[in-house]
Amino acid sequence: MSKTTESPDDAELLSRLIGLVYDCALDPSGWERTLDEIRRDLGFCNGMFTIWTAPKGQPLLNVTSGIPEEYARRIPDHGADIIAQWGGAERIAGFAVGEPKVLSWERPRSEWVDTAYYRDWIEPQGIVDLMAVAITRDKDTTCSVGFARHRSEGAIGARQLHLARLLVPHIQRTVTISRLLDVKSIAAANFSAALDAVAAGVVLVDRTLCIVSANKAARAMMVGDGAMIDRRGFLALGGTAATTALRQAVGQANAGDVALGRRGIGIPTARSDGSPAVAHVLPLRHGELRSGLATGADAAVFVAPADGMPLAQGETIAALFDLTPAETRVYTAIADGRTLGETAKTLGISLATAKTHLLRLFAKTGTRRQAELVRLAGSFAAPL
Known part of the structure; x- marks a missing residue:
């Protein structure tokens, strides 16, 4: 199968959409417009x-686009059918985080049309196919x-799947950082003050x-926490490999939002007491909102305790250095x-x-020999 690549028009489209997505990290009210454009x-x-x-399943944020109000109100009534159409809760739980799933590719149409959800919700709106992603x-x-x-428009095709896959890492980064910020919006006038109120360490580089x-939490971390280090005015993380991953992510962020890919999400960094922490990178050079927030800064680096599910070591490296599945296996x-x-x-x-x-x-990991790759693996061997 040939590799799907985006056209110049799609590349421009991706750049614009990713810029909107990242601005939502600082202003979650932008999700309505962003979802609509995507x-x-x-x-x-x-x-x-x-x-x-x-x-408990209580919604923290629920944004819809293109769904008439009469249908939006009825979505909770069809919860069981929605789960069943994808093959049940156990099957859904097995879907990989970050991988778009297309209903027509997952299950034959005959297996999901005989429900009240299809008859009362999907069919009347003229819907022929669905895509879902666990972010x-x-x-x-x-x-x-x-x-x-x-x-x-016909069934979902390779173009929609390809573009969705390229967008997902940026949505993941935005959601993660937005939760760390825990604010309604940040404007240039109160940027520094807002960051000082954030519990996570935030350093602009x-x-x-x-x-x-650096915000108040980051300055405290640099004193003795170990997860963030001020090395003669330059930011480092706990561990050479983590700092290398950070440097590459920030370098890619400077090249543009699209180039960053999965790099800079959940970089593992060790604290002095041995407890795990992770770093996330948010580009600041582009976007309607981000570009005016901090003069001279190309990226914001967030460090917080690691509280998610640990990745296998190969998955960690793949996420840090944006490796393809084939490169990850090698x-x-x-x-x-x-x-x-x-x-x-x-x-x-x-x-x-x-x-x-x-x-x-x-090229992606900044190494030159196989022995250096093995040492890189060793540096991330401790599980999060």
């Missing part, structure tokens, strides 16, 4: 963005986004990690001590393909 630009007839508490899923909250496709400013094999030849044989790929993946791993 669903229109990707060719959906409606969309829903929800954050709710776990395990975050941890012990405190769950976030998801879903879209519907009208019959006039330029593209070289030179510290532009990385994991090499981290386990296999030679490149053994890796190729184990994965069922040619040696030339394995070498190509290895070169990309070097």
Whole structure:
């Protein structure tokens, strides 16, 4: 199967949409406009963005776009049918966080049309297909986004899936940082004061990690916490590999919102007492809201206790350095001590393909030899 790539028009569209998404980290009221533009630009007839508490399921934020009020009011009445149409609660729980799921690709139409939800809600609106994504899923909250496709547009295709996959990491970053900020909105006039009220450590840096400013919590962390370090005016994290991941994420953020991908979400950093913490990077150079907040800063770095579900080590590296699934498999094999030849044989790929993946791993992780990759793996071996 050939790799799907976006057209120049889609690349411009993504840049604009991601900019809107990131501005929502500082002003959650922007989600209504952002969701509306995403669903229109990707060719959906409606969309829903929800954050709710776990395990009680109380909504913290519920935004809809393109759903008539009479239908929006009736959504809670169809909860059981909505779960059943995707194959049941157990199947839904097994869906990977961050991976868009398309209903017509997951289940035959014949298995989900014989419900009151379909007859009373889906069919009257002319909906022919659905996409759903679990954005975050941890012990405190769950976030998801879903879209519907009208019959006039046909079933959801490769373009919608591809663009959704590119958007999801940026939505994940925004939701995570927005929860840390816990504010309704931040304006340039009160930016510093608002950050000082945030419990998480927040440091504004330029593209070289030179510290532009730090909030009260971050300054306290730098004294002896270990998760954040002021190294002669430059920000470092607890561990060389974590600092490398941070440097690469901030460098990509300076290149533009789209380039950041999954980098800079949940970088693990160790505190002095051994308790785990994570760092998240928010680009500040672009966007209608962010670009005017802090002169000289390219990114905001947030550090907070790690309270989510731990990732497997390969998943951690993949998220930190934006590795493809194939690159992650090669990385994991090499981290386990296999030679490149053994890796190729184990994965069922040619040696030339394995070498190509290895070169990309070097470029993305800032390493030059396999031994350095193994050391990188060792630095993240302790589970969060």
